[in-house]
Amino acid sequence: MEVLGRRDILNIDRALGLYRVLDEDGNPVAGEPSLPDKLLLDMYTYMVRARILDGWLLKLQRMGRVALHAPNKGQEAAAVGATLALKREDWLFPSYRELGALLVRGMTEEEILDRALTTIDDPLKGSDFAIYGHRKYNIVPAPVPVANQIPHAVGAALAAKIMGDKIVTMTFFGDGSTSRGDFHTGLNFAGVFKAPVVFVNQNNQWAISVPLKRQTASPTIAIKGVAYGVPGIRVDGNDVIAVYTVAMEAVERARSGEGPTLIEAVTYRLGPHTTADDPTRYRVEEEVREWERKEPLRRMRRYLISRGLLTEEEDKALWSEWEKRIEETVVKVLEKPPLPPEVVLEDVYEEPPWNLREQMRELRDSIRLLKELGVELE
Amino acid sequence: MPVMNMVQALNQALREEMARDPRVVVLGEDVGRRGGVFLVTEGLIDEFGEMRVIDTPLTEMGIIGVAIGMALYGLRPVAEIQFIDFVYEAFDQIVSNMAKIRYRSGGMYSVPMVLRSPCCGGIRGGMHHSQSPEAYFMHTAGLITVMPSTPYDAKGLLKASIRSNDPVIFLEPKSVYRTIKEEVPDRDYTVPLGKARLVREGSDVTIVTWGAMVYQSLEAAKLVEERHGWSVEVIDLRTLFPFDRDAIVESLEKTERLVIVHEAPKTVGPGAEIAAYIAENHIELLRGPIARVTGFDTPFPLAHEKLYMPNIARIYMALKKVMQY
Ligand SMILES: Cc1ncc(C[n+]2csc(CCOP(=O)(O)OP(=O)(O)O)c2C)c(N)n1
Ligand SMILES: [Mg+2]
Numbered sequence: 193m194e195v196l197g198r199r200d201i202l203n204i205d206r207a208l209g210l211y212r213v214l215d216e217d218g219n220p221v222a223g224e225p226s227l228p229d230k231l232l233l234d235m236y237t238y239m240v241r242a243r244i245l246d247g248w249l250l251k252l253q254r255m256g257r258v259a260l261h262a263p264n265k266g267q268e269a270a271a272v273g274a275t276l277a278l279k280r281e282d283w284l285f286p287s288y289r290e291l292g293a294l295l296v297r298g299m300t301e302e303e304i305l306d307r308a309l310t311t312i313d314d315p316l317k318g319s320d321f322a323i324y325g326h327r328k329y330n331i332v333p334a335p336v337p338v339a340n341q342i343p344h345a346v347g348a349a350l351a352a353k354i355m356g357d358k359i360v361t362m363t364f365f366g367d368g369s370t371s372r373g374d375f376h377t378g379l380n381f382a383g384v385f386k387a388p389v390v391f392v393n394q395n396n397q398w399a400i401s402v403p404l405k406r407q408t409a410s411p412t413i414a415i416k417g418v419a420y421g422v423p424g425i426r427v428d429g430n431d432v433i434a435v436y437t438v439a440m441e442a443v444e445r446a447r448s449g450e451g452p453t454l455i456e457a458v459t460y461r462l463g464p465h466t467t468a469d470d471p472t473r474y475r476v477e478e479e480v481r482e483w484e485r486k487e488p489l490r491r492m493r494r495y496l497i498s499r500g501l502l503t504e505e506e507d508k509a510l511w512s513e514w515e516k517r518i519e520e521t522v523v524k525v526l527e528k529p530p531l532p533p534e535v536v537l538e539d540v541y542e543e544p545p546w547n548l549r550e551q552m553r554e555l556r557d558s559i560r561l562l563k564e565l566g567v568e569l570e
Numbered sequence: 571m572p573v574m575n576m577v578q579a580l581n582q583a584l585r586e587e588m589a590r591d592p593r594v595v596v597l598g599e600d601v602g603r604r605g606g607v608f609l610v611t612e613g614l615i616d617e618f619g620e621m622r623v624i625d626t627p628l629t630e631m632g633i634i635g636v637a638i639g640m641a642l643y644g645l646r647p648v649a650e651i652q653f654i655d656f657v658y659e660a661f662d663q664i665v666s667n668m669a670k671i672r673y674r675s676g677g678m679y680s681v682p683m684v685l686r687s688p689c690c691g692g693i694r695g696g697m698h699h700s701q702s703p704e705a706y707f708m709h710t711a712g713l714i715t716v717m718p719s720t721p722y723d724a725k726g727l728l729k730a731s732i733r734s735n736d737p738v739i740f741l742e743p744k745s746v747y748r749t750i751k752e753e754v755p756d757r758d759y760t761v762p763l764g765k766a767r768l769v770r771e772g773s774d775v776t777i778v779t780w781g782a783m784v785y786q787s788l789e790a791a792k793l794v795e796e797r798h799g800w801s802v803e804v805i806d807l808r809t810l811f812p813f814d815r816d817a818i819v820e821s822l823e824k825t826e827r828l829v830i831v832h833e834a835p836k837t838v839g840p841g842a843e844i845a846a847y848i849a850e851n852h853i854e855l856l857r858g859p860i861a862r863v864t865g866f867d868t869p870f871p872l873a874h875e876k877l878y879m880p881n882i883a884r885i886y887m888a889l890k891k892v893m894q895y
Binding site: 259260310314317318319320321322335336337338368369371372373374399400401402406407408468469473474530531533535536537540547548551554555557558559561562565567569 | 599600602603604605607625626627628629630631632655656658659694695696697698699793836837866867868869871872873874876877878881882883884886887
């Protein structure tokens with residue numbers, strides 16, 4: 193039988209297997225990874241920051257100050273590990289569950305909180321919830337309809353190729369998102385045009401209440417890349433070193449003109465889907481307990497301590513330092529004034545056409561009248 | 571008679587229709603174990619099983635395309651789009667197929683399905699959990715578009731929609747889901763498609779509205795009555811297309827003034843069609859210009875949504891303009 197295709201590139205074993213560097217308890221599975229100590233400590237610090245910030249966003253939502261939050265807990269390694277492989281000039285097309293990726297790109301906790309609380313400094317001017325981004329970090333804010341960003345990452349990568357820029361784009365999306373047309377058309381284009389893009393699938397096992405087996409009959413998500421001529425690599429998404437390692441390989445492939453890669457980071461959403469969700473309706477507690485044992489921070493902490501790169505005391509100090517810094521930022525941001533109402537009518541076009549100019553008058557008149565009537569709307 | 575909110579009334583409508591007619595199936599994202607994100611399909615999977623209450627992969631195009639195929643073959647699918655803001659992936663299937671198969675097949679095939687979905691703003695849902703895209707559907711020949719504003723109407727209209735032989739877009743104003751409660755009969759009844767409801771009688775000016783804006787309009791009506799003594803009639807359109815032109819004309823014969831209130835943006839919005847219909851056919855009834863109070867011509871914002879949506883002040887301003895013309 194004749195075998196079509198390049199088996200070597202579309203290595204099916206890597207799409208069906210699971211790459212890891214550390215086991216669930218933080219012991220190296222095959223030799224010591226040879227990464228600089230500082231990088232290993234940075235990985236852990238970014239994950240700690242993401243975890244603390246995630247907790248605050250949850251708390252602020254319960255206080256009624258944030259409209260909605262999609263908890264990241266348990267998925268920090270995939271976001272941090274993958275984005276650490278990017279260079280500053282590379283572009284990121286995130287989804288709504290990658291606080292760690294935002295921090296790695298240089299976004300500050302204050303910028304993230306301004307966004308979430310739609311303060312006067314909200315860089316996205318109150319447009320939507322649970323999405324983050326900023327031009328100065330080459331992070332394009334996610335659309336809430338899932339998977340929409342996937343073809344955008346392909347298009348931007350293709351544009352860079354056409355314009356002769358040696359940059360790479362990376363996009364994040366969930367397991368449920370792979371059922372949408374955007375995912376399939378994105379992979380197909382990327383394969384055909386060898387776009388310098390890295391697809392990072394955060395397979396957290398659930399799309400709200402729908403388990404992975406209801407999304408796909410494929411044995412893995414990574415294997416879907418193979419059918420589009422895009423190498424798929426399945427990796428332990430709770431092993432930050434493993435994620436970083438495969439992301440580096442994918443980024444380098446893309447940058448050297450060899451085309452796209454689909455990375456499936458196998459992980460688990462430990463919290464609810466969003467602050468509006470109640471996971472007890474659809475999943476059992478034992479499953480969550482089991483994945484708590486495999487969560488990425490515990491694993492990395494144990495590894496760093498066993499390598500002598502971190503002591504218990506230093507770990508405590510790291511946590512309390514960031515807890516303090518982030519709490520101070522929260523207090524500061526909570527005191528900022530809200531966005532002015534006029535933002536509602538801004539940024540629809542470069543210049544507002546006549547209808548929006550008229551509606552600006554209507555808005556202002558209505559605000560005056562509401563005051564006169566003594567009516568509080570929000 | 572039991573008192574219910576809209577979620578409970580819709581749930582009962584689905585339950586009764588599924589029990590009455592084995593061809594009725596429910597499909598969508600999270601409609602099974604989760605019971606839908608707003609719990610409209612809660613418990614159905616226990617009663618009717620996984621073959622009739624189907625948790626689908628996450629693709630609106632797939633949900634609607636597959637539901638169309640089911641309807642062609644003989645089922646009566648009720649497909650849930652989790653939020654109407656996510657329907658756009660399915661537009662090709664809706665516009666090119668759901669709406670056109672009857673015509674394309676010379677009447678041999680039809681697509682008796684319901685696309686039901688939470689719509690509209692008022693719950694701090696931001697840009698992609700708040701939209702009112704009814705105009706797209708009203709503009710598409712072959713579709714019936716419905717939006718109830720009360721639990722009673724929700725149950726009766728959903729049952730009528732499931733029994734319709736034409737495809738129905740059934741939009742549920744989510745801000746009303748749990749805020750309005752009323753007596754809803756435990757028994758089978760329908761509310762006819764194409765018929766408006768007179769919500770409040772008045773003699774000076776008519777407000778035509780639907781969905782959650784019924785309640786804003788009632789508040790504004792009360793305000794101008796107190797302040798100016800103007801008597802406002804409020805009509806809840808319920809079926810947006812084909813809309814109940816007779817109900818509007820009958821009211822205008824009395825009031826001679828028209829204000830249209832909807833959450834959808836103004837430009838080429840649903841109100842434009844109603845205004846054009848009256849201007850083309852009944853200009854003689856009107857004493858002055860028609861006014862529209864609508865969502866602004868922008869994406870739906872997260873910040874200041876209550877200022878973006880028609881509110882008591884903006885409806886008041888329009889009533890004043892029309893009354894003092
Ligand atoms: C097109 C679209 N349909 C439905 C939704 C509602 N929704 C939000 S998140 C979600 C599940 C997404 O699952 P997955 O892609 O696995 O990402 P995760 O939330 O698990 O990170 C759904 C159905 C949406 N945002 N967009
Ligand atoms: Mg998921």
